[in-house]
Amino acid sequence: MTEALAPIGTVLTRSDASAKVQGCEKYAADYYPQGMLWAGVKRSAYAHAKILRIETSKAVEVTGVAAVLTSGDIRGSNRVGVPEMDQPVLADDKVRCKGDPVVLVLAENKKALELALEKIEIDYEVLPAVFDPREALKPDAPLLYEQRPGKNLLLSGTLERGNGAASLKDCKFVVEGRFKLPWQEHAYLETEAGVAGINSEGILEITASTQTPFRDRNELSHALGLPADKIRVTAPYLGGAFGGKDGITVQGLLGLGAMHSGDRPVKMWTSREESFLSSTKRHPAELHYRLGCTQDGILLAMTCEVVLDTGAYAALGGAVLAMVLEHAAGVYRIPNVFIEGFCVYTNNSVASAFRGFGAPQGLAGIEQMIDLLADEAGIDALKFRLKNAVNRGDTTGSGVLMSNSTGIISCLKKVQRHPLWINRQDWVNNAPAFKKRGVGTAAGMQGTGYGPVILDIANAKTELLPDGRFRIYSGVADMGQGNNPTNIHIAGEILNQAPKDFELLQPDTGSCLPSGSSSASRTTFSFGNALIGACKNLKERILTRACNLMMGAYFENLLLARGKVLDMTSGREISLQAIASSMTEQERISIFSYIAPAAKHPESVNSEIRFLGFPHRIFSFACHLALVEIDELSGEIEVCDYLACTDAGRILNPQIYEQQIHGGIVQGMGYVLWEDFRIHNGDVLCRNLATYILPTAVDIPDLQSLAVETEETGPFGMKGVGEIGINLPYPAISNAVAQALGRRIYEGPLTAERVLKCLNSNPTGGKSED
Amino acid sequence: MKISFRLNEKMIEIETAPDRRVIDLLREDLGITGTKEGCGSGECGACTVLIDGVSKLSCLMLAAQLEGRSITTIEGLVQDGKLHPVQKAFVSHGAVQCGFCSPGMVMSAVDLLQRNPLPGRQEIRRAVSGNLCRCTGYQKIIDAIQSAAKELD
Ligand code: FES
Ligand code: FES
Numbered sequence: 066m067t068e069a070l071a072p073i074g075t076v077l078t079r080s081d082a083s084a085k086v087q088g089c090e091k092y093a094a095d096y097y098p099q100g101m102l103w104a105g106v107k108r109s110a111y112a113h114a115k116i117l118r119i120e121t122s123k124a125v126e127v128t129g130v131a132a133v134l135t136s137g138d139i140r141g142s143n144r145v146g147v148p149e150m151d152q153p154v155l156a157d158d159k160v161r162c163k164g165d166p167v168v169l170v171l172a173e174n175k176k177a178l179e180l181a182l183e184k185i186e187i188d189y190e191v192l193p194a195v196f197d198p199r200e201a202l203k204p205d206a207p208l209l210y211e212q213r214p215g216k217n218l219l220l221s222g223t224l225e226r227g228n229g230a231a232s233l234k235d236c237k238f239v240v241e242g243r244f245k246l247p248w249q250e251h252a253y254l255e256t257e258a259g260v261a262g263i264n265s266e267g268i269l270e271i272t273a274s275t276q277t278p279f280r281d282r283n284e285l286s287h288a289l290g291l292p293a294d295k296i297r298v299t300a301p302y303l304g305g306a307f308g309g310k311d312g313i314t315v316q317g318l319l320g321l322g323a324m325h326s327g328d329r330p331v332k333m334w335t336s337r338e339e340s341f342l343s344s345t346k347r348h349p350a351e352l353h354y355r356l357g358c359t360q361d362g363i364l365l366a367m368t369c370e371v372v373l374d375t376g377a378y379a380a381l382g383g384a385v386l387a388m389v390l391e392h393a394a395g396v397y398r399i400p401n402v403f404i405e406g407f408c409v410y411t412n413n414s415v416a417s418a419f420r421g422f423g424a425p426q427g428l429a430g431i432e433q434m435i436d437l438l439a440d441e442a443g444i445d446a447l448k449f450r451l452k453n454a455v456n457r458g459d460t461t462g463s464g465v466l467m468s469n470s471t472g473i474i475s476c477l478k479k480v481q482r483h484p485l486w487i488n489r490q491d492w493v494n495n496a497p498a499f500k501k502r503g504v505g506t507a508a509g510m511q512g513t514g515y516g517p518v519i520l521d522i523a524n525a526k527t528e529l530l531p532d533g534r535f536r537i538y539s540g541v542a543d544m545g546q547g548n549n550p551t552n553i554h555i556a557g558e559i560l561n562q563a564p565k566d567f568e569l570l571q572p573d574t575g576s577c578l579p580s581g582s583s584s585a586s587r588t589t590f591s592f593g594n595a596l597i598g599a600c601k602n603l604k605e606r607i608l609t610r611a612c613n614l615m616m617g618a619y620f621e622n623l624l625l626a627r628g629k630v631l632d633m634t635s636g637r638e639i640s641l642q643a644i645a646s647s648m649t650e651q652e653r654i655s656i657f658s659y660i661a662p663a664a665k666h667p668e669s670v671n672s673e674i675r676f677l678g679f680p681h682r683i684f685s686f687a688c689h690l691a692l693v694e695i696d697e698l699s700g701e702i703e704v705c706d707y708l709a710c711t712d713a714g715r716i717l718n719p720q721i722y723e724q725q726i727h728g729g730i731v732q733g734m735g736y737v738l739w740e741d742f743r744i745h746n747g748d749v750l751c752r753n754l755a756t757y758i759l760p761t762a763v764d765i766p767d768l769q770s771l772a773v774e775t776e777e778t779g780p781f782g783m784k785g786v787g788e789i790g791i792n793l794p795y796p797a798i799s800n801a802v803a804q805a806l807g808r809r810i811y812e813g814p815l816t817a818e819r820v821l822k823c824l825n826s827n828p829t830g831g832k833s834e835d
Numbered sequence: 836m837k838i839s840f841r842l843n844e845k846m847i848e849i850e851t852a853p854d855r856r857v858i859d860l861l862r863e864d865l866g867i868t869g870t871k872e873g874c875g876s877g878e879c880g881a882c883t884v885l886i887d888g889v890s891k892l893s894c895l896m897l898a899a900q901l902e903g904r905s906i907t908t909i910e911g912l913v914q915d916g917k918l919h920p921v922q923k924a925f926v927s928h929g930a931v932q933c934g935f936c937s938p939g940m941v942m943s944a945v946d947l948l949q950r951n952p953l954p955g956r957q958e959i960r961r962a963v964s965g966n967l968c969r970c971t972g973y974q975k976i977i978d979a980i981q982s983a984a985k986e987l988d
Contacts, residue, residue, distance in 0.1 A: 082926040085934025086941060087918070088869015088909035095868035254873040254881055254935040254969055304871070304935030305969050337874040545933025545970050720929040727972030728932060754878035754967065762960040762973040 070627070073558045073781045076720045079550040080564055081302065081543070092304050093274040094258035098330035101260065102131050104315075104322040105178045105333070107168040107185045108343065109160035112412035112747030113194035113207065116159055119168060120186040127184060129177030132325045134169040139321060141290030145313045147280060148677070149379040151210070152415075154288050154317035159192070161209050162377035162412050163747050164342040171322050171331060196746050198351075198374040198409035209377060209410045217410045219375050220383040222390050222674035224404040226464050232366035232401035236357025240437040244354075244430050245812040246795075248742035249347035249735075250751070251419060252759055253544075255304020256340035261319035262330035271319055272299045276311045276542050278572045279579035284313055289320050296320070300572040306544035307732070308418030309344050311584050312380065338752045346742060347419035348373040348385055348408075352393075352430035356437075362444045364399045364453045367462055369430065371406035373416070380417035382408045384677040388423030388512065390670065391679050392792075394462025395431040396473045396510050396686065397453040402462045412747045418584060420732065421791045424511050429737075429813075432507040432796030436803065446800070447481050450508050450688075465680040466666045470775035470784070472712030473686040477508060479710045479771055480688045492692060493804075501695045502705075505800025508688040511789040512681030514587040514661045519678070521587055521661035524578035525595035527556060527603055529653040533628055533641030535562060535603075537569045540580025541592045546787050547721045548588045554718060555593050555780050559600035561625050578656065586685065586785025589717075591661050593780035598657030606652060610644050662778060683777060685784045686712040689730075689793035693801040700821035702738055702802060704766055711789055712773040715782030722786055726770045729790020735760045737795040741814050840901040843911030853899035858882045860898050861908060869909035869938050873967065880966030883939035883946075884908050890946035909938035912945065921945050921983040928979035932970035940966045944980045953984055 071077035084090040121133040136143055136157035143157060144150040156165045168185050172178035193207040200206055201217040208216055233239055259273030269291060275281055278298040286293040303310060315333045322331035335343065353370040371389050375382030386408040393404050439449035455461055457471040480486055489504040496502040514521040526538035537556055543549040553567045570577060580592050608623045611630040615637060624631045629638045645653060664682040692706040709726055716722045739758040743750040751757040776782040795813070802820070803809040810823050839848040842865070851860060858875075861884075862868050873881035875894045882893040885907040912919040918926070921944045931937050940963060947954060947962040954962065959980045960973070968976065 076929075078927055079929065079931065081934070082929075082931040083918070083922075085931050086909075086922045086925045086937050087913060088867075088938045090934060091868065092871075092935065094871075095862075097863060097866070097868075252969055254871070254879065254933070254967065256873075303933060305933040307969070337876070337878075545935075547932065724929055724932055724971060724975065727974050728970045729972075731972035732969070753876055754874050755876070759967050759969065760973075761964045761967065762977065763957075763964045765973065767956075767974055767977075768972065 096260040101330040101332050102171040103178045104331045106166040107182050109165040113192040114189035118188040123184040124181040127181040129173035130181045132171040141288045145284045145288045152378040194412040201409050219408045222406045224670045227401035229403035230368045233357045236365045237360040238441045239357035241355045244352045246350040248349045250742045251307045251309030253305025256335045257314040258334040260332045261323035270297045273316050274303045276583040282574045297575045300542040303544035307420045311418040345415045345417035348416035350426040354434045356434045362442045366401040367399045369393050369404045373408045375408050376413045376415040378415045385423040387674045387677040387679040389427045392424040392427030399462030421788045425792050428509040428792050429795040436800045469683050470777045472773040472775040475773040476688040476710040499697045501805040503801040503805025505797050507793040507796035509792045510684040510686045513683040513785045516678030517663045518676045523580035523591040523595040524658045525599040526656045527599045529645050534566045538577040540577045541588045542583045586788045590779040595659035599655045603655035685789040689797040691797040691801040695805050700817035708769045710771040713786035714777040714784035725786045726790045733791040733794030737798045838902045841905035851898045855898040857893040857896040881939040883942040920986045924979040924983035930976040930979040936968040
């Protein structure tokens with residue numbers, strides 16, 4: 066064998082990197098079909114208003130304008146969204162937030178488009194609006210949906226275990242905390258983009274930057290009134306997504322445009338400002354905790370109230386609430402618990418999926434509480450965590466049975482043995498003049514997949530090509546995390562072929578099979594398992610056919626090698642090309658369906674929360690350690706060292722694994738330190754990357770990553786690694802900052818302004834609450 | 836107006852509006868889409884190109900400014916079918932995830948290494964601090980640039 070294969074567990078450079086780094090990979094934003102029109106949207110100027118009249122005649126007259134469309138031009142339900150279809154493609158009776166799309170314009174060029182958009186007149190009857198989720202729950206609050214029985218409450222959940230709140234009085238130490246967590250904007254570099262057209266067979270073809278091509282097709286069918294088989298969605302590599310493209314962004318507008326463009330293709334690509342205005346965000350959250358333990362630091366009781374602002378439409382808000390509740394008690398055994406959560410409609414921007422999907426909010430709360438309580442009990446923060454952390458077989462405070470691999474204790478111990486932890490006090494004591502130093506930890510987990518009710522199914526398809534090479538039909542989009550190259554890695558291992566022997570077809574509803582979303586740390590877990598099944602079947606078929614073709618060969622003596630099958634007893638070989646040419650197309654294609662394991666144990670949460678994903682069965686775990694230095698004069702926080710110890714099961718490719726850990730951590734650092742997405746009375750105040758501050762290369766230190774490789778049921782023993790990294794920078798850094806300042810800042814992000822305020826209000830650095 | 840300039844070593848003459856943004860000229864008129872747009876207002880670096888060898892943001896430049904200049908885009912870095920050492924290092928060090936920032940990031944790195952052949956890690960971090968990456972956390976990008984510097988030296 067001349068070319069080295071790349072065994073699972075070793076670094077295989079990503080097969081997508083070369084094209085990307087040469088600028089020749091085509092993203093949805095890079096398509097400019099011949100004869101295309103630009104699509105653009107007139108968005109609502111009000112947070113809540115009735116649409117009385119839309120005057121489009123002046124816009125239609127603009128030279129270069131091809132069509133001006135309103136909700137009246139939509140044949141279908143005009144509603145998208147999962148699980149609730151409540152979001153209009155174009156607003157009809159009313160608008161519920163600033164940024165709601167009202168009129169779609171198609172034009173020859175961007176100048177005509179802009180001019181036409183300006184000339185559209187919309188008469189509104191402004192309605193009272195509500196911007197605070199607690200206000201929205203009051204009986205006299207303005208209603209976003211007049212007919213909803215639950216009024217502005219999208220979903221609530223209650224979870225009670227043991228004696229609940231009553232047990233707080235049996236605790237020796239009790240602490241209380243109220244946390245306010247900010248919005249976070251995904252800020253993927255490729256804003257929402259896509260192209261659409263009707264092909265010669267009358268099929269609406271959409272190429273979009275999407276995490277959910279198959280789900281999009283179903284929603285579009287419903288919203289636009291086209292049968293699903295008349296719609297084809299393809300998903301090229303995404304320029305980032307992080308949950309922000311988990312569902313329809315521009316696809317509905319593109320589809321509508323293509324249906325009214327006079328057979329011309331249509332392109333839409335949002336500007337950064339429009340993206341910030343119209344895209345979903347991470348839910349801002351308010352968390353109110355009480356946590357108590359015994360004299361020895363054994364956790365006994367917890368109460369927690371969570372309020373999430375989900376904005377104007379449901380999107381995945383309910384499922385995010387379920388995740389917050391599930392992660393709100395962290396990785397600890399707490400026998401007596403009362404957790405209550407509310408996910409509430411307001412006239413703000415829509416909040417939905419964002420990497421971590423509610424876990425970062427829950428863990429930001431509980432992990433700061435743990436530090437407060439450990440402090441109160443006079444026990445070191447890591448020892449305290451070790452005393453209370455779950456082993457396999459234990460149940461967490463939220464009532465989640467740890468039935469599968471559970472490596473949190475190993476993660477905690479690894480951090481405990483690390484020099485950064487051992488030498489922390491010396492480091493803190495050596496702070497230079499006008500600087501304060503602190504060290505903080507946090508621990509947590511991340512549930513994988515869709516939970517106990519909604520089946521997590523992936524369908525892989527793979528083909529032995531006539532030339533003896535292989536093709537993988539991917540059912541899950543690659544938003545940058547590298548599941549495409551990983552699929553080649555996996556298939557290469559099973560079929561014993563080199564990466565070059567594969568081609569990979571990106572998700573295309575016309576030829577690939579539905580496999581769920583690229584999300585929930587399940588993309589490689591579920592699709593990879595399906596792919597292993599498909600490759601194993603194909604391998605068996607190839608070897609069996611080799612037996613047919615090589616008279617006298619026995620299955621057990623045959624080896625599938627690169628490009629050929631080898632009879633180990635006689636040394637005879639037959640090429641894969643020869644085998645392929647003896648097969649029908651049907652024989653060359655192998656399909657396998659995989660269903661991920663789901664939790665079966667009963668728990669004490671209401672059925673709506675269970676339906677939306679509570680509880681999970683498989684979890685990744687991590688413990689993070691942050692060393693921070695605060696400038697007393699500027700209030701700026703510098704993260705000097707950062708360590709993550711992660712249990713995401715076995716590692717398939719150390720390079721891709723580290724990419725996910727690094728990327729998650731830095732996005733989490735942005736969340737806690739700089740990313741202050743401001744929305745005031747429904748007005749998005751951050752309109753560009755100058756006011757919404759993302760971490761840059763100079764803001765972060767080199768990160769250290771350690772792994773605990775427990776064995777799990779994902780491909781080759783892996784678990785999901787896409788989200789766990791983002792869950793802990795918030796609490797780890799907050800804990801470090803609290804130590805440095807001698808008091809805690811309860812509202813994030815921890816901007817220099819907030820730090821200064823904290824320093825100035827208490828210059829001697831005593832202990833008190835904000 | 837008619838402008839002429841050198842694009843990736845080739846002379847080009849094109850009829851365009853003088854206030855056409857260079858990024859639109861490249862992507863829409865000339866059909867080379869390697870140069871990305873992430874903000875359109877000079878804040879992300881995704882649109883970085885080299886003008887007479889110096890890195891510039893193509894979303895802030897107008898077509899008329901190209902007259903008589905030489906512009907190198909990401910498509911122009913490959914020589915004789917071989918990746919530029921910076922590109923090669925990005926691939927081998929895992930500096931690419933979604934890849935949308937990569938062309939701009941590579942151009943900034945090429946510019947840096949021309950000015951400073953052996954930069955330290957902090958110098959590299961500073962040099963690419965105008966290029967946002969939402970995926971990688973930057974560490975592998977810094978690793979890649981450092982290794983390319985050694986290779987080029
Ligand atoms: S697109 Fe030019 S700097 Fe962002
Ligand atoms: S790799 Fe995605 S933005 Fe840098």
